Amino acid sequence: MSTPIAVPAALASIALIDAALAGYRAATGRNGRIGKRRYYLVAMRRGLAAGAALLGGLAVVLGAALGGAPHPSERYADLTRAGTVMLWILGPYAIVVLLSIGGYALLPRAPATFLILLGLGPFTLVRPWLTVAAGAAAAWTASDPVTRACALLAAAGVLAVEPWLSRRWYAEPQ
Template identity: 70%
Template sequence: MVSASIVVPGVLASIALVDGVLAGFRAATGRNGLIRKRGYYLVAMRRGLVAGGAVLGCLALVLAVVLATAPDPATRYGDLTHAGITMLWFIGPYASVVVASLIGYAVLPRRPATFLILLGLGPLTLIRPWVTIAAGLTAAWTAPNLPTAACAVLAATGALAVEPWVHRRWYAEPA
């Protein structure tokens, strides 16, 4: 059986990278008048993935410093894992519905797929920042120490910063 200390960081990193891809897509929507936008959106999603990966890399460096400077790194890693589990209680159900909507979009006929996207992803895009903020603040509130709380808030802030960063960098002006 795989330990939570391995699964939790992996799941959170995967969710962050998928969120970066979707942030790139959201940043690019409505910015181009082309009829066939597949290539345009693929570039946008790649940019979001790179931006999300950069934010994730910066967070990994901060976490490495927090662990390296801890009096007991094993205990601090356990605290960080617990904060990650707390965040997953909020983000996990949200991410599951998003993935289910995307799978439905990929496999269903056009009309039901479009309805599923409108029903699922439309409202979920609006509550995404609130779910992320709730996850970060709850993990920080329940954290046993200040460095763990700061890392939880930094992770939530970093996830929310990807879309504005991609938007300002590449899509501030219509193409």
């Protein structure tokens, strides 16, 4: 897969997985039931839907930015460079998250729980800072003001999913 296609595909995949996990995080600790599998699946679907809506809105903004550009290929190249910068920052984090989730799914309960706590516990606290750093670094390296704005908008949108889900569905314990 070529870079102009791989970079947006990788960023969209990371954003969608993050949105599903944001749904899970928004619902955590809000329900006293013992069996919460269905509850968490619904929460993750809500997060995924919110993330998909966010990506759809961002795609419209990016489409307008490309359509209104005097040289769309140059702007797309700048957007791809900014996305590559974001991937250099977010990629290692995403790999750790995916390895933690994979280990949780495949390992016996005790090591799986340890892996999730080790991999996702501290990294959940770092996630907003990495997202801000990725958006700021992409905006800093962009040569076009529209690309800068799109990078910052993307980072802000990713960070807005979990608080929105929390307020929309999980404001009060069930």
